[in-house]
């Protein structure tokens with residue numbers, strides 16, 4: 001759940017913003033002073049800040065500037081005067097957006113949602129790239145644990161997926177059935193190397209066009225298996 005900090009000295013406005021944001025599923029905290037608001041903004045993890053401009057202690061301009069030195073978290077400035085907007089621009093504070101009072105609560109919620117999803121896409125783009133193996137028509141998404149053949153998804157059991165991914169991650173290397181068994185199944189597992197043979201057969205049925213002439217997993221007679229690239 002996204003966490004939002006509102007720094008606003010007019011309590012009725014702060015409460016109104018909080019009510020609407022909570023109705024939309026956000027977790028909301030309020031600080032009524034600029035100095036305490038700034039301290040929390042820097043010390044805690046929030047997903048978005050809503051800052052009033054005129055505040056006791058430290059004003060919204062200063063808070064925004066200090067937040068920007070340390071965080072990329074979206075900042076939405078709230079002002080009572082149109083003149084303030086020019087000042088926000090002029091100071092180059094790095095605020096993501098501003099909204100003038102009086103505003104409709106639904107407009108505030110819409111702006112908050114837009115900034116949060118943009119920020120999540122930005123952060124997500126760096127952190128959450130799926131690890132994918134692609135060989136000819138076979139695509140293995142290691143992160144999502146999904147397998148596709150020519151764009152069509154195939155259902156894999158956990159061990160089938162682990163075995164295929166292990167082989168495909170170590171291409172052109174021959175593994176004995178014993179090696180595969182010890183890598184994919186933990187030592188306590190019941191079963192033996194015949195389990196490997198059974199799983200290879202099932203994987204081939206899913207990924208090979210013709211299981212009698214496998215294009216991906218090759219049998220090396222008397223030794224084991226090799227993933228061909």
Ligand code: CA
Nearest residue numbers: 009052054055
């Ligand atoms: Ca104020």
